[in-house]
Amino acid sequence: MTSPPLLADTVRARPRFATRLLVAQALVLVAGALTTWLVASVVGPSIFSDHLQQAGDTHTAEETRHVEEAFASALVLSVSLALLASVLAALAVSWYFSRRVQRSIGNVAAAAADIAAGRYDARVPDPGLGGEFASLALTYNRLAERLEATESTRRSMLADLAHEMRTPLATIDAHLEAVEDGIRALDDDTLGVIRGSTGRLRRLAEDMSAVSQAEEGIDVTLRPMAAADVAAAAADVARDRYAAKGVDLRTELADAGQVRVDADRFGQVLGNLLDNALRHTPAGGTVTLGCRRIDQWVEYRVADTGQGVAAEHLPHLFDRFYRADSARDRGHGGSGIGLAIARALVEAHGGGISVTSAGPGLGATFTVRLPGLR
Numbered sequence: 001m002t003s004p005p006l007l008a009d010t011v012r013a014r015p016r017f018a019t020r021l022l023v024a025q026a027l028v029l030v031a032g033a034l035t036t037w038l039v040a041s042v043v044g045p046s047i048f049s050d051h052l053q054q055a056g057d058t059h060t061a062e063e064t065r066h067v068e069e070a071f072a073s074a075l076v077l078s079v080s081l082a083l084l085a086s087v088l089a090a091l092a093v094s095w096y097f098s099r100r101v102q103r104s105i106g107n108v109a110a111a112a113a114d115i116a117a118g119r120y121d122a123r124v125p126d127p128g129l130g131g132e133f134a135s136l137a138l139t140y141n142r143l144a145e146r147l148e149a150t151e152s153t154r155r156s157m158l159a160d161l162a163h164e165m166r167t168p169l170a171t172i173d174a175h176l177e178a179v180e181d182g183i184r185a186l187d188d189d190t191l192g193v194i195r196g197s198t199g200r201l202r203r204l205a206e207d208m209s210a211v212s213q214a215e216e217g218i219d220v221t222l223r224p225m226a227a228a229d230v231a232a233a234a235a236d237v238a239r240d241r242y243a244a245k246g247v248d249l250r251t252e253l254a255d256a257g258q259v260r261v262d263a264d265r266f267g268q269v270l271g272n273l274l275d276n277a278l279r280h281t282p283a284g285g286t287v288t289l290g291c292r293r294i295d296q297w298v299e300y301r302v303a304d305t306g307q308g309v310a311a312e313h314l315p316h317l318f319d320r321f322y323r324a325d326s327a328r329d330r331g332h333g334g335s336g337i338g339l340a341i342a343r344a345l346v347e348a349h350g351g352g353i354s355v356t357s358a359g360p361g362l363g364a365t366f367t368v369r370l371p372g373l374r
Contacts, residue, residue, distance in 0.1 A: 025094040033083040104133055108140060120148035165204065168197035208337075220262040220348050224373055227256035227298045230263065231291040234270035238278070246283035249274075256293040258373040261349060266370075269345045269353075272338040273302040273366050280364070281306030298372040303365040309357040317355055318343040346370070 107124050114122035122144060124137040172194050178184040235251050242249040270289070277287040281304045290301040309317065318339045346353045351370035357363065 025098070026091055030087065033087050036079065036083055104137075108136070111140065111144070115144060115147060118151075120144060120151055161204075161208075165201065168200045171197045220265050220345075222260040222262055222349070224258045224260055225263060227259040227293075227300075227370075227372065228253040228291050230259070230261060230266060231270065231289055231300060233263075234267050234274060235289050237267070237271060238274040241275075242278060242287070245278060247278055247281050248286045250286060250288045252288060252290040252292075254290075254292045256291050256298045256372065259298045259370050260373060261370065265345050266349060269342045269368065270300065270302070272342045273368075276338055276366075277302050277304040277306065277364075280304065293372060294369075296372055296374070297369045300368040300370075301365060303363065305363045308360045308362040309355070309364050310360055311357075314355055314357060318353070342368075 111122040111124050124140050126134050126137050175184065175190055175194055179186050179190060184190050231253055232251065235249060239249055274287065274289065281287055285305045287302065287304045287306075290299075290303070292299055292301075343353050346368055349370055351368060353366065353368045355364060355366050357365070
């Protein structure tokens with residue numbers, strides 16, 4: 001039994017696009033030239049004969065026939081030469097543009113092959129063949145940039161996951177080995193350390209599951225609620241944690257009307273933002289939770305006086321497992337997914353979330369906007 005041909009073999013067996021385009025244009029030119037030649041050779045002599053009769057030709061029949069044959073011969077020869085020259089010139093121009101189009105398509109194919117091979121920095125220059133080709137090149141380059149960013153995030157995520165898992169696994173392994181060697185007893189302290197490490201692994205698995213579910217789509221049950229009451233409830237839940245750390249939690253809740261939210265899910269959004277602000281604000285600092293109405297939107301703001309964020313990190317804060325300062329966040333117990341979950345939940349409510357910061361040491365402000373009810 002013969003095996004089916006491979007796709008690459010089939011592609012190589014087909015004529016190139018430039019060749020097919022040139023052949024199609026040649027057929028059009030040849031058809032036009034033949035049509036012109038036939039019309040000129042059939043219609044031209046009869047029109048010339050009519051003009052001779054209208055001019056009162058006094059030649060004999062033999063002379064008239066000779067003149068008409070000479071005209072027909074000259075007409076056909078001149079038209080044939082003109083058509084041949086025009087077809088050759090048109091074919092030369094068609095060949096030039098076909099080559100340019102083929103080169104542009106080849107550039108896209110080569111760049112796509114680079115991406116397929118894992119080289120995501122491949123870009124396609126503007127071929128200069130019009131808006132459609134420029135749009136194709138621009139769209140392709142944007143796709144390549146997104147793939148490059150996705151691959152970078154994937155590698156970073158895997159590295160972070162490996163680090164997060166390595167520490168508790170190493171702790172468990174070290175204590176079990178110490179118990180086996182008789183260096184440590186399997187007492188409550190040892191079991192507590194092992195249980196704490198397994199708990200950290202369990203939380204990591206739960207975090208991974210939570211962010212995956214959040215980004216794949218969450219069912220939310222939206223009900224009208226007073227916008228300020230939603231923020232006040234989130235502040236009440238977090239107030240004890242703020243008091244324990246010595247951070248002042250303030251609220252600025254204006255009458256913003258009503259908003260359609262899932263109370264539990266949106267409470268999780270504000271809770272994540274408040275926990276993030278608390279994590280990065282030292283004792284004696286201040287975090288302010290605000291709520292106000294702006295046109296058809298309800299805006300929630302969580303502003304802190306904490307460590308702030310450098311400008312280059314701002315676009316990535318909502319990416320999974322991204323941390324502007326990995327060492328700092330690990331020390332505070334963050335897994336780098338709280339903001340990713342917050343963004344997914346806000347988008348499920350039909351809103352948007354953003355962050356601004358004047359720089360390190362100058363605090364940060366997270367802003368959530370949801371459609372308000374009229």
